[in-house]
Every structure is written in C-alpha cells, then in structure tokens.
Amino acid sequence: MARVFFSVIIPTLDNCERLLKVLSAIRQQTLSFDRYEVIVVDNGSKDGTKEAVLAFSWVKFLEQIDKRRSPYSCRNLGAKVAKGDILVFLDSNCVPSREWLENADRLTGHGERLYATGGYVVERSKRDCIYQLYDSLFNVDAERASRKGWAPGGNLFIDKGLFWASGGFGEGVRSGEDLRLTKKVSVEFQPIRYFQRCIVEYPAKGKDALLRKQRRVAKGQVGIWRLQNRVVRSLIRCFSAAIVPNFFEVADAIRRRGAPGDWRFFGKLVFLRQRIRLMMVWVNVVELLKRESK
Numbered sequence: 001m002a003r004v005f006f007s008v009i010i011p012t013l014d015n016c017e018r019l020l021k022v023l024s025a026i027r028q029q030t031l032s033f034d035r036y037e038v039i040v041v042d043n044g045s046k047d048g049t050k051e052a053v054l055a056f057s058w059v060k061f062l063e064q065i066d067k068r069r070s071p072y073s074c075r076n077l078g079a080k081v082a083k084g085d086i087l088v089f090l091d092s093n094c095v096p097s098r099e100w101l102e103n104a105d106r107l108t109g110h111g112e113r114l115y116a117t118g119g120y121v122v123e124r125s126k127r128d129c130i131y132q133l134y135d136s137l138f139n140v141d142a143e144r145a146s147r148k149g150w151a152p153g154g155n156l157f158i159d160k161g162l163f164w165a166s167g168g169f170g171e172g173v174r175s176g177e178d179l180r181l182t183k184k185v186s187v188e189f190q191p192i193r194y195f196q197r198c199i200v201e202y203p204a205k206g207k208d209a210l211l212r213k214q215r216r217v218a219k220g221q222v223g224i225w226r227l228q229n230r231v232v233r234s235l236i237r238c239f240s241a242a243i244v245p246n247f248f249e250v251a252d253a254i255r256r257r258g259a260p261g262d263w264r265f266f267g268k269l270v271f272l273r274q275r276i277r278l279m280m281v282w283v284n285v286v287e288l289l290k291r292e293s294k
Contacts, residue, residue: 004108006036006101007084007160011064011074012092013043016052018203019092023056031101033058037083040092041074043067072169072177075153079163086114087163091154094120094200103197104157113159115190117142117151117182118198122257125204130268132204134276137253137269139213140202144256146194149186153178155200162189176220180227214276218283222291235284242277245270 008026012019019040026038039060040053053061062081067073071091079087088104090096100118108114122136145151156178166185169177186192205213225234250269254262 003035004085004105004114005083006031006086006088006104007078007082008036008038008088008090008101009075009078009082010038010040010090010092011043011071011078012040012045012049013069013071014045014047014049015092016045016047016049018095019049020052021095022090022092023053023059025095025098025100027056027058028098029096029101030099031105035105036088036101039078039082041078043069043071043074067172069174070172071153072173073171076168076171079160079168082160085160087158087160089153089156089158090200091202094154094202096155097199097201100198100200103195107157107193107195112190113162114157115159115162115185116157116193116195116198117146118155118157118200119143119194119196120152120155120202121199123201123203130265130272131207131210133258133262133265134269134272135204135210135213136202137250137257138273139205139210141253141257143194143196144253146192149192150179150182151192151194153182154202155198156182157198158185165189170223173223174220175216176224180224211276211279214280215283218280219287221280222284222287226291231288235281235288238277238284239281242274242281245274249273 010022037060038058039062041062041064042049044065053059062077064074064077075089107116119142120140122140124132124136140152142151162185166181169181182192225231247270250266250273254266
C-alpha cells in the first residue's frame with residue numbers, strides 16, 4: 001500500500017507565541033518526518049511572526065496580505081502549494097498530540113478518501129470560567145458537528161482531490177466557510193468521520209474573545225444563508241432557538257464534554273446559551289440589512 005503524504009496548513013494572525021508551541025509539537029510527531037510538510041500562511045501579523053517562523057528551516061512560510069482577516073484565503077493559498085495527498089487544516093492555537101498524524105495515517109488505505117475531523121482537548125483556567133466552559137462545550141464539539149455532517153476547521157483532514165472538487169473555501173470570508181465547505185463535501189461526496197484520537201489542545205476563550213467570535217460567526221451565517229436561499233427560514237429557526245431554552249442540549253453537552261463539577265453551572269449555561277443566541281440573531285438581522293442595502 002502506497003504511503004500518503006500530509007500537508008499541514010496553518011493560517012495565523014498575530015498569534016506568534018502560541019504558533020511556536022504548535023510548530024514545536026508538530027516537529028515532535030511520531031510519524032516519520034519525511035511523511036509530512038508544514039505550511040504557515042500569515043495574514044499580516046505585526047507581532048514578529050514572520051521572523052520567528054523563518055527560523056524553522058523545515059517550515060514553508062507564505063503571506064496572504066491581499067485578503068486580511070480571512071483564514072480561509074490563507075488555507076486556500078496553502079492548499080495551492082501543498083504537495084500532500086492529504087490536506088490538514090490546523091488552527092494556530094491548536095497544539096497537536098505527539099501521535100496526531102500517526103493516528104490520522106491509520107485512517108488511510110481503507111478504500112475511501114480521507115475526510116475526517118479530530119478531537120479537541122480544551123485548556124481552561126479559572127478566569128472567565130463560565131465563558132470558557134461555554135466555548136469548550138459548544139464551539140469545538142467536533143463529535144456532535146460530525147453527526148450533523150460538518151466540522152470546525154481547526155483540526156480537519158481532507159483528501160486534496162475532495163477539497164478542490166468541492167471548490168475550496170470562499171475567498172475573503174472571515175467566518176462560516178468551514179461549516180459550508182464541510183457540509184458540501186458530506187452531502188455531495190462522502191460523510192465526514194470523527195476520530196477522537198487525532199487530538200489537539202485548544203485554549204478556551206474568555207468573555208471578550210468568545211463574544212467577538214459569536215458575533216463573527218453570526219455575520220458569517222448570513223452569507224451562508226444567502227448562498228443557500230434560506231435566509232428567512234434560517235432566521236426564524238435561530239430566533240426560535242433563542243427564545244425557547246433547550247435544557248437537554250446543555251445537559252448532553254456537559255455529560256459528553258464536561259467534568260462532574262461543571263453541573264453546578266447548568267442553570268448559568270442555559271441562560272448564557274439563550275443570551276448569546278439572542279445576540280447572534282440581532283447581529284444576523286443587522287448584517288442582513290447591511291447587505292441588502294448595498
């Protein structure tokens with residue numbers, strides 16, 4: 001059986017310190033070093049990222065400055081120069097385990113092209129505890145997302161042929177393209193697989209970072225809805241979810257992804273879930289009006 005070659009593509013923007021930890025972890029992979037390449041695509045960092053990455057002679061460094069604040073344009077650029085059979089999209093804050101690529105390699109050679117999402121181990125601190133818990137339960141739940149036919153883009157393995165057959169990520173987009181692309185591949189080509197052993201460590205977001213992300217996601221949703229011609233239906237669905245608390249959803253998330261002590265936050269999580277959903281619906285409406293007025 002022919003051995004596959006992996007291309008690890010990392011978009012980054014002003015995240016130098018964490019990126020260096022990611023690169024160090026990649027270099028320590030148990031998979032033979034001649035089986036993968038690493039491509040870092042910088043989106044215009046001002047924190048010394050370029051100088052730091054160029055010190056790693058084994059890393060291919062690219063710059064995407066035409067489309068600022070678009071990790072998807074960075075990923076597309078990395079995919080265009082990638083030599084690998086498998087594209088591995090890794091966020092610059094996700095530190096992979098030593099067996100990460102070796103475990104992914106075990107998924108290959110079974111008669112279908114590789115298309116899978118890995119698991120996330122969440123790093124949480126005591127600061128902004130409820131917001132970090134929310135982020136860990138609902139924003140990187142790759143297992144639940146894969147059951148719905150999509151995946152977060154921060155730990156994604158996809159056959160290069162599948163990626164380009166699906167058209168790649170939308171250019172210049174800030175948020176939402178991982179959902180659109182992975183859903184499209186799952187519907188038109190083959191279902192996505194969830195593989196817990198391809199683990200990365202993800203630092204949970206505190207209050208300010210989390211709320212910024214949810215606003216960004218809400219803006220990205222509008223673009224997806226318009227492409228699918230489902231604006232009204234999707235907006236009604238989101239509004240309904242925002243006004244009717246789903247206690248079972250929160251309980252299931254804590255049961256599968258939380259720690260025993262997290263149950264004491266159940267009530268606060270239900271309230272925060274609804275508060276964030278209402279905020280996102282408001283952002284949806286504002287963003288929709290902005291786009292319709294252009």
